[in-house]
Amino acid sequence: MxxxxxxxxxxxxxxxxxxxxxxxxxxxxxxxxxxxxxxxxxxxxxxxxxxxxxxxxxxxxxxxxxxxxxxxxxxxxxxxxxxxxxxxxxxxxxxxxxxxxxxxxxxxxxxxxxxxxxxxxxxxxxxxxxxxxxxxxxxxxxxxxxxxxxxxxxxxxxxxxxLETKWQPNWFISYSGKRGVTVDAVNKVKELIAADPVLGKKIDDEMAKAVQLAEQALQLPESEGKTLLIKALDLAGQCFEQWGLNEGAPAKHLALLRENGAIAVKPTGSGGGGYVLSLWEKQPAKDLQLIPC
CATH class of the missing domain: 3.30.230.10 (Ribosomal Protein S5; domain 2)
Incomplete structure (x- = not known):
C-alpha cells in the first residue's frame, strides 16, 4: 500500500x-x-x-x-x-x-x-x-x-x-512472571492511603527521596554515582514492598535476580506483576532473558 x-x-x-x-x-x-x-x-x-x-x-x-x-x-x-x-x-x-x-x-x-x-x-x-x-x-x-x-x-x-546522564549504568528489565494490571495496582495504593494517610504520605516521601538520589547518582561520575544509584533503587523497591505490590511471582523473580548477581532490583511501572528493573556490575547470564535498557 x-x-x-x-x-x-x-x-x-x-x-x-x-x-x-x-x-x-x-x-x-x-x-x-x-x-x-x-x-x-x-x-x-x-x-x-x-x-x-x-x-x-x-x-x-x-x-x-x-x-x-x-x-x-x-x-x-x-x-x-x-x-x-x-x-x-x-x-x-x-x-x-x-x-x-x-x-x-x-x-x-x-x-x-x-x-x-x-x-x-x-x-x-x-x-x-x-x-x-x-x-x-x-x-x-x-x-x-x-x-x-x-x-x-x-x-x-x-x-x-x-534527563541527562553522565554515565551508562548496566541496567536491564525482565518479566516478573505475572501480568501486571495498572488500574488494580493504582487502586491498591489509593486504598492504602485512604486507610492510613500517614503511612501513605511516608511512603510517597520515601519515593521522592529515591527519585532525588537516583537523579543525583546519574549526574555524578560512575565511581561516585553507582553506590548512590543502588541506594535509590533499594529505597524505591521498599516503597513497592510497603504498598503490597511485590507479592508472589514478582518477589520470586526479584530474589532470582539477586541470587544471579544483580546489585539492586525493583519493580518498574505499576508493580503487582509486569517488569522489574535490575542493576548489574557485570553482564548477566543470557538465560535470564533480560532486556537491556
Missing amino acids: SINFSCKAFGKWILAGEHAVLRGVPALVFPLKSRVLELSYARSESPLELKLQGDHGKELQLLVWGVLEKACEAKNIKRTDLKGTLLLESTIPVGAGMGASAALCVALTRWLGFLGYVKESEYYEFARSLENLFHGESSGVDIAVALTGEGLRFVRDGERTS
Missing part, C-alpha cells in the same frame, strides 16, 4: 517515582528503544480497515477501537469519516508495564493530527485523556516519554525536562 503517514512511539521503563507521581512526586522515565509501536496509514475512500502486525500487534485488537471511539467522541468525528488502511506493528507487550497503551494513544493522536482533527499543541493532553481508558487516572508520564522518545524528569501537571 502507498503510505501517506507514519510515526513511531517507544515503550518505556521507570527508574523511580511510580504511583507517587500521581500526587506530585517527580518520576524519572526512559524510552525503551527496543520496544516500539509503528503506525502507518494509507489514505483511500474505503471504510477504515485495521491491520495488526509484529510480536505483540494482535494484542492491540481489543484496545484500538475503544481508543478510537473515545477520540471520535471527544472531537465529534463520525467513524464513517475515517477511511483508508491503518497498519499497527508493535513489539510492546500489552499489560506488562512497558507503556503499550500510551504508545497506542500517542500514535493514534499523531495520526488524527495528520488528518487535521487534533492540533500539535494538544497532543499531550489529548493522548493523556485517551489513556484514562486504561489507567482510570493517567499521570501522563507514559504519554510524555512516548511523545518525546527521550529520558525525562516528569512532574504531573508541571515540568517535563530532558
Whole structure:
C-alpha cells in the first residue's frame, strides 16, 4: 500500500517515582528503544480497515477501537469519516508495564493530527485523556516519554525536562512472571492511603527521596554515582514492598535476580506483576532473558 503517514512511539521503563507521581512526586522515565509501536496509514475512500502486525500487534485488537471511539467522541468525528488502511506493528507487550497503551494513544493522536482533527499543541493532553481508558487516572508520564522518545524528569501537571546522564549504568528489565494490571495496582495504593494517610504520605516521601538520589547518582561520575544509584533503587523497591505490590511471582523473580548477581532490583511501572528493573556490575547470564535498557 502507498503510505501517506507514519510515526513511531517507544515503550518505556521507570527508574523511580511510580504511583507517587500521581500526587506530585517527580518520576524519572526512559524510552525503551527496543520496544516500539509503528503506525502507518494509507489514505483511500474505503471504510477504515485495521491491520495488526509484529510480536505483540494482535494484542492491540481489543484496545484500538475503544481508543478510537473515545477520540471520535471527544472531537465529534463520525467513524464513517475515517477511511483508508491503518497498519499497527508493535513489539510492546500489552499489560506488562512497558507503556503499550500510551504508545497506542500517542500514535493514534499523531495520526488524527495528520488528518487535521487534533492540533500539535494538544497532543499531550489529548493522548493523556485517551489513556484514562486504561489507567482510570493517567499521570501522563507514559504519554510524555512516548511523545518525546527521550529520558525525562516528569512532574504531573508541571515540568517535563530532558534527563541527562553522565554515565551508562548496566541496567536491564525482565518479566516478573505475572501480568501486571495498572488500574488494580493504582487502586491498591489509593486504598492504602485512604486507610492510613500517614503511612501513605511516608511512603510517597520515601519515593521522592529515591527519585532525588537516583537523579543525583546519574549526574555524578560512575565511581561516585553507582553506590548512590543502588541506594535509590533499594529505597524505591521498599516503597513497592510497603504498598503490597511485590507479592508472589514478582518477589520470586526479584530474589532470582539477586541470587544471579544483580546489585539492586525493583519493580518498574505499576508493580503487582509486569517488569522489574535490575542493576548489574557485570553482564548477566543470557538465560535470564533480560532486556537491556
